[in-house]
Structure formats: structure tokens, C-alpha cells
Amino acid sequence: MFTKILIANRGEIACRIIKTARAMGISTVAVYSDADKDSLHVNMADEAVYLGPSPSRESYLLGDKVVDAAKQTGAQAIHTGYGFLSENADFCRRCEQENICFIGPPVSAIEAMGSKSAAKTIMEKANVPLVPGYHGDDQSDAIIKKAADDMGYPVLLKAAAGGGGKGMRQVWSADEFAEGLAAAKREARSSFGDDIMLVEKYLTQPRHVEIQVFCDSHGNAVYLFERDCSVQRRHQKIIEEAPAFGMSESLRQQMGEAAIKAAKAIGYCGAGTVEFLLDVDGSFYFMEMNTRLQVEHPVTEMITGEDLVEWQLRVAFGESLPKQQYELAIHGHAFEARIYAEDANNDFLPATGLLEFMQTPEQNKFVRVDTGVRQGDEVSVYYDPMIAKLIVWGETRQKALQRLSKALAAFRISGVTTNIEFLYNLSTCEPFIREEIDTGFIDKNQDQLFHSTEQALSKELPMAALALVLTEKNDAKIVAEHSQDRNSPWHQRNGWRLNEPHTQSFVLSHDNREYQISVEQKRTAHLCYYLISIQGEAFSRLAVDCQGSLHTQLDSAHSTVTNAKSNNTLTCYIDGYRTTAELVQNGLEMSLYHPSGVFQFSRVLPSLGEVDDVAGNDGLLAPMNGTLVSNLVAVGEPVTKGKALVIMEAMKMEHTIRASADGVVTEFYYAEGDMVDGGSPLLAFDLVTEAPNSVTKAEQETNK
Known part of the structure; x- marks a missing residue:
């Protein structure tokens, strides 16, 4: 077996491969860019080699540098994971020339399946x-459009060298074809350096079912059953399950x-996935073959009990497949949910930022979390926005689904917008x-997937208010302990007034609504408690133990602190009802993780009368951090509502910014290739307005 391998990837999949290699006694070498120098996969590996700047084209996609790193460290083999160089035939060829084993x-086989059009021809013959x-x-x-016209709309345009939904567009009518083809070609060139396209009939009610295959160099081949990956956005999978529901053994x-049959037609070896469209009548059609390990491979591992990365390493070393077809069986049901930094309520736009707080569900034989990030890491604009994969198993689909929803409710992230609520x-x-x-x-189910459950806040708003009061009390205690006079009354932050109630007032915002809150501290012989008033009306009575435990761990000595961010458990009695929530505070922002859901609050500071500079806000704004790909119109050119003006790209996804009304672009603020911060104005745009009762020159002549 290999003694050392290099992993030509990053993030979650690099960490995943390292775990199996470590269990097999194999040393690992990581590679990294500027953005990843302190990343989890670098820390987990035995060695690490720097590749270059953060953009993948200047680091992870540089095959020559990756091969040099393998030679420098004495790695006998390279595992590319998925993405980057995993399906690059030239890189595979270079590894062979350098006598380095390509684990794949x-x-x-890569060349045969690298072009979707060539693959179709091979599969047709097979x-x-x-x-x-x-x-x-x-x-x-003209030829591509004629093919689309002949087969009838809707059709699907696909980049021949594509994958992961890149260079792919649905076209619903002939009128949309030209713009769709141009966008698909542009994205294909950007992602793969190749804009060769194919067009297929778009089935309106298909399921996306894929088969996990494995072949060795001795002529053996097996399939490890199927996965259903039908739930997708932008042709990219969000949630997968194995086995596929409703599948007969036949x-x-x-x-x-x-x-x-497809794998053998190209002399395949290693792990691969053959993807099919399964129609409602049970007929199925070949889509493509991915010549690598899939993102969703863990669900297959959960139902078969096999480690597919270990299989890859053994087959690449020249061993026979660990099992034959009759030895493989399905046990139970598994789901994988992809946790992304993205805004599901805003067309799934990718998000960036710092993972101020990250808490995953407890892992056990039923729940697994694959991730390449930790609390305190940054989700950058340079790479895919996936934070983690949540994988669950159950004896039946129903039990697995129950475990999935429970685990999603326990998955907690603050600092970056995520799709966790959408997945739930x-x-x-x-x-x-x-x-x-x-x-x-x-x-088809937008009303159920994007609904925002109305939160009554009957328990949560008082808890948020109490958290602020206790936090200020704790801060005051710390200040007093470091002062020359610990007993000075000026250290108190309890709203003390002479001959007046001890009342503190502030404003909390939740879901774009502001709440005026008043908290009055009361004390009896045995109990300290707080009366909460909201919008001037008495709301709740929160009891806190007078002995100092406060039923909370907001004291710094009991807080778990990572990167100066505290995670606290707040327990209190609200009108006699005992409840607990986890609290994450970051500046003026607060996340309350309560059994009834996640609640986001912001403290609103008093206005000082300052006015923000709004210059430039009449231009269109960048929807996210990213790179400006193209300005599509000329300065001074009149445009109509819906006209595409600017193309941006972030995290390997392309986004088109369109005119929201008729008007004229008077200036572009960024050039192609520029990095743009989310929310920045992209261009100056003057609306076209017509004066009421205006009279044309021709009408004036007529009136004369």
C-alpha cells in the first residue's frame, strides 16, 4: 500500500480523504493557497505545500505545481477529490509521465467522458x-438552435466539458434561446476553457438518479446501488438520499x-458515478458519467457500510475490488444535506463572511458531519460556498428523515447567512x-420551502432582553475587578436611580421590526427577578436565583470562548415556566437558539442625528462579493426593463444584474476582472421619464 499520498484539493473533501488515509496508516500531504494557509485540511495533514495566490486558477488548478509538490515531498500518489483537477486528462497524463499514481x-476514460457530446456517442454505441x-x-x-426548434421546447443547453451545473441553461421558448446560449457559452469558457455545447430535450418531471460504480484493473466491476439527487437549485444538488425511493429491485x-455497461465501454477503473434521468413511466436515460468521487458519496457509505475512499486507494494500488456484487447489500436509508453559505430567500446568492459561531449536531453512528471549516474560519469569495455536509442514517426513510430534521435544528451557525432554515x-x-x-x-413547492414562520416571541424576546441585562452586569463586574475601587457605585449598570425603580431601557430589532423594551429589576428576600415591558405593556416576569448562579452561564469563567466570541447557555423562569436557550452574541447582533427555532435580534442604538452619505445609491448594487465578468451595454445606450446590464461571478456561480426599469447607463464603476464588494453600486443609471402632457415636434407643426 502507498505510504504517502498528496491531496490536490481543499476543504471538506481534503479532510475526508485525510481521515481515511490516517486510518490506513498512510501519511498525507496537503496543498494550499493564501486563503487556506490556516485551514483545517492544512492542519490535519502531515505536511503541506504552498501553491500560490487565493484564486484557484493561480493555485489549485496549477497541475505542474501540484506535481512538483508531490515530487518534493516524496508522495507516491495524488488524490484529487472532486472539482479542480479531478477530471483533467492532461493532469492525469502528467502524473503518469512523472511515475506518480493518479488515484482515479x-x-x-477521463477523455472519453470529459466531453458530454463524445460520451453520448460512446453510450449510443454501447x-x-x-x-x-x-x-x-x-x-x-444556427445549427444548435435548429436542433432545439426541431425537438421542441423546453430544451436544456449543456457545456460539453461541463459539470456541477456550470454552463447549463434551461430554455423555455425560441425567444429565449439566443440569450441562454450566449450565457451558457460564457460560463463554460470561464469554468472549463471550452464553450462546445450540446442540447437535449428537457423532461418536465424527471428524477435525477445516479449509480455508484467501481471497477478495478483486473476486470471486476460492481455497482453500489443508487442515490436520488433530484432536489437541486441551479442544477446543483442540495439534498441527496440513498437508496432512491420507490425503486423496485428489477x-x-x-x-x-x-x-x-457504460463504465466498461470506456475501460473504466476506480470510483465513478453514472447519472440517469428517471422518467415517471420508469424509463431512464444516460446523462453523463462523473469520473471521480461524488460530493454525495457518504450516503452510499452509510447504507453499504463501505469506505469508498479506502476502495479508491486499494484499487489505485492495484488490488482487486474489496467485494463482489453478491456481497453488497442495502441497509436502511440515508440523507445528505449540503450546508451552504448562501441566501435561499434571495435566489440562493452565495454569502461570504466569518463563521463567528459554528456548532454541529452531536455525531454518532446515526449522524455524521463532513466539513473543512471551523468556528472562526472565513467563507471567502474564491471557492465553493459549501460549509459542511450533514449525513444521517435510519432504519427506514421515515426514521432517517426525522433524524435529519432534528440534526438540522441542532446545526447552528452565526456570522454568515446559510441555507439551514431552507433545508429544515x-x-x-x-x-x-x-x-x-x-x-x-x-x-413547485416554493410556498412551503420559503415560508418564514411567524415568531410570536412570547418567550424569546424577554430572554433576549434578559441576556442583554446580564451581559452588561457581567461586563460591569469585569471592569470593577480591574479597577482601583471595586466597590465604586459608578461600576453599576443596573439602571439605578435615587428613589426610582432600577429600570433599563433599550430597543431590540427582530425581522425588521423594532421593540421598545424596559427591564425593571426587583428583589425579594429570596429572589431576584426582572419585569419585562414591551412597547410600554407589561409582558413577562423573569425569575433569577438570588444566590448568584443566575440559572445561566453568562459568567466568563463558565463561557466557552473561541476567537473572542462567547457561546452561553441562558436558563430562566418566565412566569413560572422554565426554559433554556443557547446564546451567541457578536457586537450588536444576538442569535438565540431556542427549541422553538432560531431567533435573530439586533440592538438598535439611539440615533445621533448623523446622515449617511447616499451618493451613488441611484446605481444598481452588487448582490454579493464577487468578480465583475462583463459589462454588457455601452455607456449612453438606452435600455429597457429586464435588459441584462452586468454579469458577476462568485464562488463559481454566475449572476446577471438586469435593469429594473427603462433608462440609460451613464457610467460603469468597475471594469471586467475587478473584485466588487457586495452592496457596492455597479453603475450609474438614469431613469427614462416623460413629462406629462408633452407635445412632440410633429404635433406642434400640426397645431400651427
Whole structure:
């Protein structure tokens, strides 16, 4: 077996590979960019080699530097994970030339599946069923459009060298075709350096079902059953499950054997995934083959009990497959939910920022968390915004789904916008539970997936108010302990007034609504408690033990502090009802993790009468941090509402900014290739307005 391998990747998948390698007694070498110098995968590996600046094209995509790092450290093999160089035939060829084992398929297999159009031709010859479409050599816009017109809309444009939803567009009518093709080609060139396209008939109610295959160099091949990956946004998967629901043993065998047929047609070796579209009538069609390990491989591991990374290492070393087909079986059901830094309520725009607080569910034999980040790490603009993968297992789909929703409720992140609430809504909505799922699931169930549950705040608002009071009390105690006079009354922050109640007042904001709060401290012989008034009306009585324990761990001696951010457990009695919540405070922001949900509060400071500079706000704003790809119109050019003005890219996703009204672009503030901060004005835009009762020159002549 190998004694040392290099992992040509980062984040979650690099950490995942390191864990298996460590368990097998194999040393690991990590590679990293400027953005990743202090990352988890670098710290976990035995050695690490610097590649270059943060952009992947200047670091992780530099195959020559990766090979040099392997030679420098004496690594016998390179594992590329997924993405980056994982399906790069030239890199695989370079490894062979340097006598370094590429942990993956041979060059010929990567090249055969690297072009979606060429792959279709191979699969057609191997009698693997295909979706009707065009994947010819003539790439003129007219020919591609004619193929789309002939097969009828809707159609799906796909980059021949694509993957991960890049260079892919749905086109619903002939009128949309030109813009869709241009956008798909542009994104394909940016992601793969290749804008060759194919077009397929777009099935309106398909499921995305993929088969995990494994082949060795001795002619053995097996399939490790299937995964359903139908729930997607932007053609990228959000949640996966194994096995696929509603699969008969006969259909499972047919799809599995078709997948092996596809793998053998290209002389495959190693781990691969053959992706199919499964129609409502049980017919299935080959989509593509991914010649690498998939992001969603953990659900297959959970239902089979096999470590697929270990299989990869053994097969790459020349060993036979660990098991034959008859030895493999399905046990229970598993889900994987991808935790992303993104705003699901804003078209899934990727988000960046610091992971001020991150707490994952407790891991056990039923719950697994794969991640490449820790609390205090930054989600940057340079890479994919996935924070972690939450994987759960249950004896049945229903039990697995219950564990998934419970684990999502316990997954807590502050500092960065995430899709956790969206995933919770998805995993608990009735259509998903009833298996009414296809690739259009999100669009069909928006009312259930994007709903914002109205939060009554009957317990949570008083708890947030109490947390502020106790925090100030704790801060005052710390200040007093470091002063020359610990007993000075000036250290008190309890709202003391001569002959007046001890009352503190402030404003808290929740869900864009402000609440005027008054907290009065009361004391009896045995009890200290607080009366909470909201908007001038008595709201709750919160009791706190007079002995000093305060039923809370807000004292710094009991707080868990990471990167100067505190995670505290707040326990109190509200009108006789005992309740507990976890509290994360970051400046003026507060997150309250209560059994009834997650509650975000902000403290609103009094206005000092200052006016913000609003210059430039008449321009259109960048929806996120990213790179400006292209300015699409000329300065001074009149545009109509909906016209595409600017293309931005962030975290390998492209976003089009359109005119919100008729007008004229008078200035662009950024050039192509510039980095742009989210919220920054992109351009100056003058609205076109017509004066009321205006008279044209021709009408004036007529009136004369």
C-alpha cells in the first residue's frame, strides 16, 4: 500500500480523504493557497505545500505545481477529490509521465467522458439509453438552435466539458434561446476553457438518479446501488438520499447493469458515478458519467457500510475490488444535506463572511458531519460556498428523515447567512415526506420551502432582553475587578436611580421590526427577578436565583470562548415556566437558539442625528462579493426593463444584474476582472421619464 499520498484539493473533501488515509496508516500531504494557509485540511495533514495566490486558477488548478509538490515531498500518489483537477486528462497524463499514481481512472476514460457530446456517442454505441438531443461537431448557433426548434421546447443547453451545473441553461421558448446560449457559452469558457455545447430535450418531471460504480484493473466491476439527487437549485444538488425511493429491485438491477455497461465501454477503473434521468413511466436515460468521487458519496457509505475512499486507494494500488456484487447489500436509508453559505430567500446568492459561531449536531453512528471549516474560519469569495455536509442514517426513510430534521435544528451557525432554515423547511414539508419529488421540486413547492414562520416571541424576546441585562452586569463586574475601587457605585449598570425603580431601557430589532423594551429589576428576600415591558405593556416576569448562579452561564469563567466570541447557555423562569436557550452574541447582533427555532435580534442604538452619505445609491448594487465578468451595454445606450446590464461571478456561480426599469447607463464603476464588494453600486443609471402632457415636434407643426 502507498505510504504517502498528496491531496490536490481543499476543504471538506481534503479532510475526508485525510481521515481515511490516517486510518490506513498512510501519511498525507496537503496543498494550499493564501486563503487556506490556516485551514483545517492544512492542519490535519502531515505536511503541506504552498501553491500560490487565493484564486484557484493561480493555485489549485496549477497541475505542474501540484506535481512538483508531490515530487518534493516524496508522495507516491495524488488524490484529487472532486472539482479542480479531478477530471483533467492532461493532469492525469502528467502524473503518469512523472511515475506518480493518479488515484482515479485512466486518461482514456477521463477523455472519453470529459466531453458530454463524445460520451453520448460512446453510450449510443454501447446501447445505453439516451435522452433525445444534439451533440454534433457543428457548433454554429444556427445549427444548435435548429436542433432545439426541431425537438421542441423546453430544451436544456449543456457545456460539453461541463459539470456541477456550470454552463447549463434551461430554455423555455425560441425567444429565449439566443440569450441562454450566449450565457451558457460564457460560463463554460470561464469554468472549463471550452464553450462546445450540446442540447437535449428537457423532461418536465424527471428524477435525477445516479449509480455508484467501481471497477478495478483486473476486470471486476460492481455497482453500489443508487442515490436520488433530484432536489437541486441551479442544477446543483442540495439534498441527496440513498437508496432512491420507490425503486423496485428489477429497476435497480436494470440501472445498475446499464451503469456497469457504460463504465466498461470506456475501460473504466476506480470510483465513478453514472447519472440517469428517471422518467415517471420508469424509463431512464444516460446523462453523463462523473469520473471521480461524488460530493454525495457518504450516503452510499452509510447504507453499504463501505469506505469508498479506502476502495479508491486499494484499487489505485492495484488490488482487486474489496467485494463482489453478491456481497453488497442495502441497509436502511440515508440523507445528505449540503450546508451552504448562501441566501435561499434571495435566489440562493452565495454569502461570504466569518463563521463567528459554528456548532454541529452531536455525531454518532446515526449522524455524521463532513466539513473543512471551523468556528472562526472565513467563507471567502474564491471557492465553493459549501460549509459542511450533514449525513444521517435510519432504519427506514421515515426514521432517517426525522433524524435529519432534528440534526438540522441542532446545526447552528452565526456570522454568515446559510441555507439551514431552507433545508429544515424542505426536510419537513409534506411533499418531500410523501416522496412527491422530481427535479422541479423547489419551483413547485416554493410556498412551503420559503415560508418564514411567524415568531410570536412570547418567550424569546424577554430572554433576549434578559441576556442583554446580564451581559452588561457581567461586563460591569469585569471592569470593577480591574479597577482601583471595586466597590465604586459608578461600576453599576443596573439602571439605578435615587428613589426610582432600577429600570433599563433599550430597543431590540427582530425581522425588521423594532421593540421598545424596559427591564425593571426587583428583589425579594429570596429572589431576584426582572419585569419585562414591551412597547410600554407589561409582558413577562423573569425569575433569577438570588444566590448568584443566575440559572445561566453568562459568567466568563463558565463561557466557552473561541476567537473572542462567547457561546452561553441562558436558563430562566418566565412566569413560572422554565426554559433554556443557547446564546451567541457578536457586537450588536444576538442569535438565540431556542427549541422553538432560531431567533435573530439586533440592538438598535439611539440615533445621533448623523446622515449617511447616499451618493451613488441611484446605481444598481452588487448582490454579493464577487468578480465583475462583463459589462454588457455601452455607456449612453438606452435600455429597457429586464435588459441584462452586468454579469458577476462568485464562488463559481454566475449572476446577471438586469435593469429594473427603462433608462440609460451613464457610467460603469468597475471594469471586467475587478473584485466588487457586495452592496457596492455597479453603475450609474438614469431613469427614462416623460413629462406629462408633452407635445412632440410633429404635433406642434400640426397645431400651427
